[in-house]
Amino acid sequence: xxxxxxxxxxxxxxxxxxxxxxxxxxxxxxxxxxxxxxxxxxxxxxxxxxxxxxxxxxxxxxxxxxxxxxxxxxxxxxxxxxxxxxxxxxxxxxxxxxxxxxxxxxxxxxxxxxxxxxxxxxxxxxxxxxxxxxxxxxxxxxxxxxxxxxxxxxxxxxxxxxxxxxxxxxxxxxxxxxxxxxxxxxxxxxxxxxxxxxxxxxxxxxxxxxxxxxxxxxxxxxxxxxxxxxxxxxxxxxxxxxxxxxxxxxxxxxxxxxxxxxxxxxxxxxxxxxxxxxxxxxxxxxxxxxxxxxxxxxxxxxxxxxxxxxxxxxxxxxxxxxxxxxxxxxxxxxxxxxxxxxxxxxxxxxxxxxxxxxxxxxxxxxxxxxxxxxxxxxxxxxxxxxxxxxxxxxxxxxxxxxxxxxxxxxxxxxx
Amino acid sequence: xxxxxxxxxxxxxxxxxxxxxxxxxxxxxxxxxxxxxxxxxxxxxxxxxxxxxxxxxxxxxxxxxxxxxxxxxxxxxxxxxxxxxxxxxxxxxxxxxxxxxxxxxxxxxxxxxxxxxxxxxxxxxxxxxxxxxxxxxxxxxxxxxxxxxxxxxxxxxxxxxxxxxxxxxxxxxxxxxxxxxxxxxxxxxxxxxxxxxxxxxxxxxxxxxxxxxxxxxxxxxxxxxxxxxxxxxxxxxxxxxxxxxxxxxxxxxxxxxxxxxxxxxxxxxxxxxxxxxxxxxxxxxxxxxxxxxxxxxxxxxxxxxxxxxxxxxxxxxxxxxxxxxxxxxxxxxxxxxxxxxxxxxxxxxxxxxxxxxxxxxxxxxxxxxxxxxxxxxxxxxxxxxxxxxxxxxxxxxxxxxxxxxxxxxxxxxxxxxxxxxxxxxxxxxxxxxxxxxxxxxxxxxxxxxxxxxxxxxxxxxxxxxxxxxxxxxxxxxxxxxxxxxxxxxxxxxxxxxxxxxxxxxxxxxxxxxxxxxxxxxxxxxxxxxxxxxxxxxxxxxxxxxxxxx
Numbered sequence: 036x037x038x039x040x041x042x043x044x045x046x047x048x049x050x051x052x053x054x055x056x057x058x059x060x061x062x063x064x065x066x067x068x069x070x071x072x073x074x075x076x077x078x079x080x081x082x083x084x085x086x087x088x089x090x091x092x093x094x095x096x097x098x099x100x101x102x103x104x105x106x107x108x109x110x111x112x113x114x115x116x117x118x119x120x121x122x123x124x125x126x127x128x129x130x131x132x133x134x135x136x137x138x139x140x141x142x143x144x145x146x147x148x149x150x151x152x153x154x155x156x157x158x159x160x161x162x163x164x165x166x167x168x169x170x171x172x173x174x175x176x177x178x179x180x181x182x183x184x185x186x187x188x189x190x191x192x193x194x195x196x197x198x199x200x201x202x203x204x205x206x207x208x209x210x211x212x213x214x215x216x217x218x219x220x221x222x223x224x225x226x227x228x229x230x231x232x233x234x235x236x237x238x239x240x241x242x243x244x245x246x247x248x249x250x251x252x253x254x255x256x257x258x259x260x261x262x263x264x265x266x267x268x269x270x271x272x273x274x275x276x277x278x279x280x281x282x283x284x285x286x287x288x289x290x291x292x293x294x295x296x297x298x299x300x301x302x303x304x305x306x307x308x309x310x311x312x313x314x315x316x317x318x319x320x321x322x323x324x325x326x327x328x329x330x331x332x333x334x335x336x337x338x339x340x341x342x343x344x345x346x347x348x349x350x351x352x353x354x355x356x357x358x359x360x361x362x363x364x365x366x367x368x369x370x371x372x373x374x375x376x377x378x379x380x381x382x383x384x385x386x387x388x389x390x391x392x393x394x395x396x397x398x399x400x401x402x403x404x405x406x407x408x409x410x411x412x413x414x415x416x417x418x419x420x421x422x423x424x425x426x427x428x429x430x431x432x433x434x435x436x437x438x439x440x441x442x443x444x445x446x447x448x449x450x
Numbered sequence: 451x452x453x454x455x456x457x458x459x460x461x462x463x464x465x466x467x468x469x470x471x472x473x474x475x476x477x478x479x480x481x482x483x484x485x486x487x488x489x490x491x492x493x494x495x496x497x498x499x500x501x502x503x504x505x506x507x508x509x510x511x512x513x514x515x516x517x518x519x520x521x522x523x524x525x526x527x528x529x530x531x532x533x534x535x536x537x538x539x540x541x542x543x544x545x546x547x548x549x550x551x552x553x554x555x556x557x558x559x560x561x562x563x564x565x566x567x568x569x570x571x572x573x574x575x576x577x578x579x580x581x582x583x584x585x586x587x588x589x590x591x592x593x594x595x596x597x598x599x600x601x602x603x604x605x606x607x608x609x610x611x612x613x614x615x616x617x618x619x620x621x622x623x624x625x626x627x628x629x630x631x632x633x634x635x636x637x638x639x640x641x642x643x644x645x646x647x648x649x650x651x652x653x654x655x656x657x658x659x660x661x662x663x664x665x666x667x668x669x670x671x672x673x674x675x676x677x678x679x680x681x682x683x684x685x686x687x688x689x690x691x692x693x694x695x696x697x698x699x700x701x702x703x704x705x706x707x708x709x710x711x712x713x714x715x716x717x718x719x720x721x722x723x724x725x726x727x728x729x730x731x732x733x734x735x736x737x738x739x740x741x742x743x744x745x746x747x748x749x750x751x752x753x754x755x756x757x758x759x760x761x762x763x764x765x766x767x768x769x770x771x772x773x774x775x776x777x778x779x780x781x782x783x784x785x786x787x788x789x790x791x792x793x794x795x796x797x798x799x800x801x802x803x804x805x806x807x808x809x810x811x812x813x814x815x816x817x818x819x820x821x822x823x824x825x826x827x828x829x830x831x832x833x834x835x836x837x838x839x840x841x842x843x844x845x846x847x848x849x850x851x852x853x854x855x856x857x858x859x860x861x862x863x864x865x866x867x868x869x870x871x872x873x874x875x876x877x878x879x880x881x882x883x884x885x886x887x888x889x890x891x892x893x894x895x896x897x898x899x900x901x902x903x904x905x906x907x908x909x910x911x912x913x914x915x916x917x918x919x920x921x922x923x924x925x926x927x928x929x930x931x932x933x934x935x936x937x938x939x940x941x942x943x944x945x946x947x948x949x950x951x952x953x954x955x956x957x958x959x960x961x962x963x964x965x966x967x968x969x970x971x972x973x974x975x976x977x978x979x980x981x982x983x984x985x986x987x988x989x990x991x992x993x994x995x996x997x998x999x
Contacts, residue, residue: 082905158741159729161907196919204897206918218920220895225923230930231985237976238926238992244972245994249917256919310904315678315722366718367681372725404741 072349074426075296077305077339078182078209080168081332081356083313084160086370087377088362088397088408089325090133091147091390095126098397102363106320106370118321123147127390131321132329135337139381143388144340144347148417148446150375150392152358152410158372160313163357167414168209170435177436179212181418182304184434186214190427195301196260202288202307210306215256222269222291226261235261267298278342281334285309289339296346303426309335312356316367340381348383351425351449353417359408362397374407378417380448382425391446416444424449495967502526503967504861507999508818509533509850510618512874515947515963530850533619534657534843544614551603554649558642558671558762561600566642569597601635602887604645608900609886612873623656623846624648625869626817629908631667631731633676635901639759640675644901647672660810660840661801664731668797669765671756677723677906680755682748684773685718719773724748726906732800734809743780749773750784750792807835811845813911818849819860821912827854862968862998865913868896870999871925875932875991876940878964879947885939892937896924922997929991934984944983956983964990 092108093099100107108130111122120128121137127149129137139145155172157163166172170181186199199216201207210216219225227235235258242254272294280286288307295302311328318325336354340347359376375395380387395401395409403409419440422428431440495503502521506513509530521529532539548554553561572593615621628648635644651670655663667673674680724747728739753772757763767790777784777792782799784792800806811831815823827849834848835841849855866874872893876883883889893899897916903909910916931937933944947963948956957977961969964987973993980986990996 156741157735158725158744159735160905161729162735204895204924205915205921211914216918218897218918220920220924224927225920227923227930228927229934229936230988231980231982234930234985234988237980237985237989241973241976241989241993242922245970247994249913250922250994250997253917253919253922257922260919261923315720316681365720366683366685367678367720369678369720371721 072299072346073301073303075302075305075350076182076185076421076426077292077307077350077352079336079352079354080164080207080209080306080308081312081354082160082164082308082310083356084163084358084360084372085312085328085356085376086314086318086325086360087149087356087375088359089318089320090130090329091123091149091377091379092120092128092130093126093149093394093397094120094122094128096397098399099362102397104364105368106318106364108320124390126394130326130329132326133333135333136379136381139337139340140388144381144383144385146380146385146387146446146448147390148378148380148392148412148448149390150395150408150410151378151412151414151417152375154410154413156374156404158358158374160357160372165208167355167357168207170209170415170418171437172415174437180207180209181434182209182306183212183214183216185304185422185426185428186210186216187212188422188428188430188433189303193301194259196256196263197295197300197302199304200292200295200302200306202291202305207306207308210304215252216304217256217260219260219291221287222264222294225264263300267300269294269298274338274342275344278338279334280338280342281331283331283335285331286335286338289335290342293339293342296343296350314360315365315369315371318369336379336381343383345383347381351380351382351385351421353421354379355414361406362402362408363406374403375410376408378414380417380421382449385448391448412446413438413444415440417446417448420445420448420450495962498522499967500861501856504856505529505850507862507874508855508864509622510877511612511622511870512877512999513966514877515880530847533617534847536617536620536657539616541616544611544616547610547614548607551607553600553603554607554645558646560762561642561645562760562762565596565600568593600641604635605890605900606886607645609873609876609889610883612869613876613881613883619846620653620656622817623842624653626814627652627656627663629903629911630813631663631673632903632906632908633672633901634904636904637676639756639762640672642759642762643670643672643675655842657843657846658841660806660835660842661797663842664801665794665797667731668727668751668754668793671759671763671765673723674754674756674765675759677726678720679723679751680759682720682723682752682754683718683771684749684752687718687752687771687773719745719748719752721745721748724751727796728800730906730908732809733803733805734812737803737805737809739780742778746777746779746784747796749775749777750779750796753790754793801840804832804836807832807840811835811849814845815849815854816911818846819852819855820863824854827852862995864999865916865997866999867909867911867916868893868898868921868925869900871997872896872928874999875929875996879932879942879944879987879991881932882941882943883939884941888938889940892928892931896928897921925997926988926992929996930988933987933991942987944987947987948983951983953981953983953986957986960986960990965993965995968995969993970995 088099089108094110109117109119111119111128113119118131121131121134122128123140136145153163153166153172155166165175168180169177171177182199196215196217199210199214201210201218203218204220206216206218227238239254239258242251245251274280274290274293280290285307292305292307309332314325317323336352339352343350355378356376358372358374360370360373365371393411395411399405401409415435415438419431419435422431422434499518502518503513505526506517506521553565572591611621633640633644633647635641647670651666655666721744725744727747728737729735733739753768755766755768757766769789772789774787776786779796780799784795788795808828811828812823815827815831819827831845831848835845838844854860872889890900898909932940933942935942945951947960949959950956961974961977965973973995977986977989980989
């Protein structure tokens with residue numbers, strides 16, 4: 036059936052392929068003054084369940100040291116040349132490899148939400164990641180991800196292909212849904228390479244008229260994004276002075292996100308993965324396997340904060356991981372799947388320099404199911420606080436269906 | 451560009467879109483597909499050709515030139531039956547090619563001794579020299595090249611088998627079951643074991659009984675290492691033989707005589723395999739097990755270990771590390787003192803559990819039929835699973851000979867994974883692969899590195915995981931590079947494929963060959979505007995039709 040709509044849409048594609056700039060481009064490029072700065076959320080997923088108790092160490096807890104004789108991070112100012120925790124508030128401390136983040140914390144631009152997590156008891160990586168990304172713990176039938184629903188609800192929507200970007204080969208669950216989102220590899224390789232100059236337009240036309248709405252929309256987003264990147268020319272990016280990204284997939288991903296933030300291409304939600312946290316065996320303490328991963332992690336985040344400079348005021352960086360790990364070390368000097376965990380929040384306008392949330396304690400009788408850090412802050416309350424107070428979404432009910440996000444439970448991170 | 455061109459191109463696209471809708475309606479109602487707009491080369495494909503293409507798309511990694519005709523000669527039923535008995539299919543040409551890669555025939559032990567350890571020693575030597583102030587290390591020694599050869603040949607054979615094996619259904623199923631029982635080549639000693647795991651543990655059993663496959667996987671060093679069970683030890687036992695490289699002094703710290711707390715992680719016990727065994731290998735996450743079951747299953751498998759993983763050692767049961775107490779798994783008592791048989795009893799319980807029949811059937815139906823498996827077919831496949839004692843050949847036969855499989859709505863309903871896309875492109879272009887290394891790299895940038903899936907879930911088998919902006923571009927770029935011979939080590943002879951240097955003739959041939967029998971009017975119109983044959987071929991392999999199977 037030929038509809039008028041279809042004709043107009045296909046005509047529009049033809050227009051675009053002839054070099055007419057898409058509407059949003061004119062708008063975003065034209066309005067790149069400070070007043071038009073968009074609020075941005077950068078979500079970092081630590082896949083594999085990071086051991087939050089060794090990231091933000093409760094060094095004031097005797098039970099922590101009792102449960103982890105081989106892998107505990109030593110108390111700050113520990114004697115004997117140990118590589119101790121970096122004290123934050125007399126009770127909690129950073130793992131020593133997190134020291135690149137210390138100055139950000141002291142400036143009040145980094146907060147920790149500890150004992151945070153899901154009300155669902157699953158210890159399956161797959162399910163717990165799914166729940167954290169869908170934003171609906173216990174419900175597997177949710178079709179879209181919470182970050183996609185953020186894009187659906189956020190004020191100041193544009194047609195930008197860069198509203199939601201994951202720096203990864205495929206879109207993560209959190210960004211799946213009806214709002215357009217983009218999986219972005221290396222920026223320099225983003226485009227049709229080789230063939231005749233008209234090849235890209237021909238590919239675009241192949242997809243413009245198809246009946247599969249998902250493939251059609253995906254194609255449209257792809258080619259919009261290609262045009263945008265060409266227009267803003269991100270090829271020769273120089274990070275701000277002092278921003279030293281680690282040469283790792285994570286460092287590269289954060290560098291690209293910073294580029295997109297600063298290029299004003301309409302970015303609202305960015306997403307990056309960082310893996311290697313499933314430390315069942317020999318996880319180490321101040322040094323070792325976990326420490327090496329934290330080194331990359333902290334250096335990357337510190338470089339991002341430095342690179343964003345004054346734009347950090349428009350940004351909230353949120354780290355998350357599907358669940359925490361057992362309080363006790365296991366038989367292989369590692370830790371098994373647990374429950375509560377620590378999230379880091381970085382931003383120019385957050386109430387940082389604090390460890391937020393209610394600490395449930397680590398004595399055996401205080402643990403979840405006798406083995407894990409209990410959850411005292413539902414992760415949706417942190418997500419919801421950021422959605423409402425940072426991104427300005429008035430109604431968070433649609434973002435967390437079946438859950439009443441309550442201001443009374445906000446941690447005080449923002450506002 | 452001028453305005454009249456602009457209007458014309460807009461009209462062509464709109465007209466093509468209209469044609470596609472009509473063609474789609476006609477195809478659904480069973481009437482012949484009408485001829486396309488003026489100048490179109492779309493000729494109606496026969497019902498027969500569409501059926502054969504569907505079968506080839508699902509039972510193989512995609513048709514090669516001539517495959518449709520070959521199936522037509524013997525008939526679809528005979529083709530399906532032949533693929534179900536791969537041992538009757540000659541695969542000598544592939545075998546001869548694989549025989550040129552020495553690491554593929556080497557045992558894990560030989561790989562450790564001859565390929566990996568020399569490189570480790572060389573690395574230590576060079577570090578020592580560097581520390582001693584020896585100025586410049588010599589160029590890369592042979593030991594490093596040989597070490598890399600292991601993963602290079604492993605990755606290469608994956609591509610070569612998928613593209614060239616005549617036993618296509620077997621290769622599809624090996625890929626399916628490897629992904630089901632996923633291990634990650636990047637995890638330590640697993641690089642010694644992955645090749646052997648795929649070819650000695652999985653491949654011989656894909657048409658066998660599920661229980662045999664499950665048992666072979668449970669005893670494979672690849673899985674024991676990947677999910678850490680090789681380290682799992684009874685915390686209360688006396689076990690002088692410490693696991694290799696494991697820390698010492700941990701297990702003895704638990705006060706003697708204290709009963710384990712319910713749900714508490716027991717020192718020495720590692721739950722990783724026990725949990726994934728139930729969640730991912732057998733029952734499925736909703737299969738009705740509890741945290742308590744996970745801990746009990748982990749106790750049953752204590753002592754299932756590896757005789758020296760860094761030496762490429764074999765499976766062994768170490769009774770000194772086994773928890774000999776009584777266990778309770780899913781309501782079944784596992785009696786005290788069962789030793790190695792504890793684990794076998796658990797595998798018996800899980801393999802014969804109805805949730806397993808359903809979970810495995812659902813995944814197989816998703817692979818062969820549709821992202822949302824038709825419940826009627828899952829029911830029949832699960833029933834067949836139970837009545838045959840988990841005979842996987844019969845379960846697969848039930849699925850691929852079902853009416854749901856043959857139904858119109860199943861056709862072209864699956865989006866190809868990156869592996870399926872890349873391999874089907876190589877097959878349909880009759881590509882000559884002299885060196886698959888670049889293809890292996892392409893799969894990495896498409897988000898599906900071979901043997902590189904880190905989590906135990908394996909890669910997803912649903913469209914929503916693989917359709918996104920960005921990844922579409924990567925597919926188009928792969929298609930363009932392949933047909934213009936810019937993929938190093940891969941040669942495509944487009945002239946031979948097109949059969950002519952005449953653009954019109956070439957387009958017809960390429961469209962039928964590369965796009966398939968369901969080419970849309972839109973794709974046809976886009977191809978018709980091209981004069982360069984490589985551009986036509988790129989547009990064919992990058993088309994929406996070719997992203998589906």
